Structures are given as C-alpha cells and as structure tokens.
Amino acid sequence: MICICRTFTFEAAHHLPNYEGKCSKPHGHGFKLEVEVSGRINEKDVSEKGMIMDFGNLKMMVNDYIINQVDHTYLNDTLKNPTAENMVMEIKRILSNHISSTDFHINLERIRLYETDNSYAEWRRD
DSSP: EEEEHHHHHHEEEOOOOOOOGGGGGGGGEEEEEEEEEEEEEHHHHHHHHHOSSHHHHEEEEEEEIIIHHHHTEEEEGOOOOOOOOHHHHHHHHHHHHHHHHHSSSSEEEEEEEEEEEEEEEEEEOO
C-alpha cells in the first residue's frame, strides 16, 4: 500500500454555539488541511504510471469540493456546529463521495484539520 498526502490552507470564521468559552464568539482561523489517500502499487494503471494518483488531481478534487466552498466564509452558514471534529467529518463525507466516483483505485486514508498551529482534529480509516 502506498499513501500520498497533499496540504491545503484556507481562511474562515466561525463560532461554537454549544460552547461557553472564548470560541462561543465569532472569530477566525487560518486552517491547514491534510488529505491522504492510498492505493496499491501493483494495480495495472498504477504500475504503468508509477503513481496511485497524480498530486494535481488530488489538488483539483480537494480545491473544487472543499477549499473553494469554505475559504473566506462564515462556517456557521453551512455547518450547525463547526467544531474541528465536525468539520473533519463533513470533509470526509464529501471527499468519500467524490473519490468513490473517480477512475482511480484509491482509498481515503486520513484527514487532518489544523485549527491552529498546534491543535488539530483527525479522521483515519479503520
């Protein structure tokens, strides 16, 4: 199994309606998103091209379905409670639908969303 990962950044604002700390007030973050996919190097298409997926195709997919939808937005307009954990699960849901409809024989392995430089939420495939 081979994994590749691409990193993305976006700016967005939110507030946490079910929280009593500082994050209950509107504020913004510079988010960093990592998306990792995996595939088998012995698949016919993979071995001929030498890659499980072109990094450019992964970039295009994530930009089209995630980054372009959330960059410079107020996240509460689309998510009821935009915690880092809920955002990761929504990103996973969206990308899983699009990955399954591609010609690539890949699996979504991991999504890591940094809300700050040292705090992130992560989903990993079981």
